[in-house]
Amino acid sequence: MSDTLGDRDSYARPSGVLHNNFDSDDADFVRQREADLTAARIAELRMGRGPHPTFDRDHLSKLHRFIFQDVYPWAGHMRNERFSVGDVTYEPVEFLTKGTTTFLAQSRFDYGFAEAIKDVPGNGDLGNDRETFAKVAGKMFGELNYVHPFREGNGRTQRAFVEDIARASGIELDLRVITRTRMTDASTATVADPDAPDMVSILRDAADPARHYALAKAYDSLRTQGLNPQAYNVEVAAEGQKIAGQRFAGNAALTGIIVSQNHLIVAPSRDVPVPDLAGKVSFVSSTPLKEALKAEYNRSVTQDLTPEELARRFNPKDRSIAEGNDVLTRAHDALERAIKTIDHELGVDHPKRDAAVANAAEMIRDNIEHGRGHSRDLPDHAVAHATGRPINRGYGIAR
The missing domain is CATH 2.40.50.140 (Nucleic acid-binding proteins)
Incomplete structure (x- = not known):
């Protein structure tokens, strides 16, 4: 459902379709092009190709511009602005509604936005703790939704903003696991009550x-x-x-x-x-x-998943995912042994140390995928690959 206005909408063409880069009055065509083009831009964001995050109002505008640049000439402008693009002048939008929900009046926009992001630090890092992230970012998510800064495209922009905070905090967040109905219900609940726990619950589930x-x-x-x-x-x-x-x-x-x-x-x-x-x-x-899941998760991973799927689950930086899973637990044990050997062979400050650790992790992932065990000389091979040193069989890395 699109956001709507009760009075004259300077963002809309005479047909009621929002001003768009296709010069089209076909609402279905514009909607489909928007879905396709913004999905591609969001994929780019997740690959790290978006704007540099500053975790402020300007950051949010840049995300909106990046996501909707192919669709709307007004992408990146917030609804409290008066501006012109070409021969069209866009006026501030005082009241914006969706269904029975009315969002914050633009005359209170500055205060609302400042309140929404006040607990987000300038570097976006909330600490590598899922519960803290869920509580702080969830409250911000709900309040930012009530502000509804843009004429259209608020949900996708807000999700991208939250994903940037998750990355800065070292949190693996996947909002794709949340249903559309749940996200809509949470939006309605937090507009009615900013302290409603719905967005916090969403981020708790999406981060674990x-x-x-x-x-x-x-x-x-x-x-x-x-x-x-x-x-x-x-x-x-x-x-x-x-x-x-x-x-x-x-x-x-x-x-x-x-x-x-x-x-x-x-x-x-x-x-x-x-x-x-x-x-x-x-x-x-x-x-x-x-x-509760330990036995069930272990059974699913070790019996239902293919070796390729197991290899994809192996995350060298997060051992918690391996809990209750024999295959991934053995992989993390092997990685820890490899790191100790690499640090002994090279030293923790060696310029090739991190490359050797990454090589060891990749070799372990390859072993998982092909159903092989993790040999004792794996760290020697990892160091050799990183440094170019030969291996003396039975004696480790050549000095």
Whole structure:
């Protein structure tokens, strides 16, 4: 659903279609071109080809301009500006609505924007802690959505901004695991109440691979029953969360609870009591998700995934993903042994040390992909490849 105005819209052509780079009055054509072209630009952002992040108002404008540059001549301009592009003058937009939601008046825009980003440091680094990231960036996400700085394209720009903060904080964030319905519901909730926890919950789920796994299992259950996951608000329970509803489906590790018509919460099965005669349950989720998933996650990874998929899961910088997974645990053990040997052979300050470690990680990933073990001379090969030194068989690196 597009954002709309109640009065004359200087951003729109006489047909009602927003001014666009295609000089088109065909709304369906413009919508499709927008979807295709912005998807390509967002892919570029995720490859690090976007504007330099400064985590301020200018940063947000540059992200909007980058994402929508192929579609709209007014890309990068916020709705409290008066400006001209060609022979079109764009006036400030005082009130903007979507459905029954009305966003912040542009006359209060400066204050609202400052409040939204006040807890984000100038370098964007919130610390490599998922819960802290979820709480700070989630609150900012909700408040920034209420400000709604642009005439169109706010959601995609705000998500790109949050992804830049995640990268600066060392957090692996994947918002693609969140359904459209959940994002829409969270947007509505945080506009009505800036302290609503919905955006925090979204970022908590999007920043944790274990929660990605739990969501994927819930989506599989919905598809099995002929239902479209995108039509549901699906979340993973937080520790201490009170849950009441109808038991939907489950296994030894996870159970889905329908708490309203299209709202599904996934919780550890050990926390879910026996349903009453109507199939209803009421409980507090208390089991840590990783503990609940340990056996299930290990079974899935070691039995269901191909060696190629296992290799893709291996992240040298994040051992937590390997918890409960024998293959990846052995890989991280091998990497730690290799790093100790490399540091002994080269020294931690050697200019080729990091290259040797990267070589060792790549060799381990290759071993996983081809189902091989990790040999004791792996670090010797990694150092040799990085430095050009030959290997004396049985004696390690040649001096």
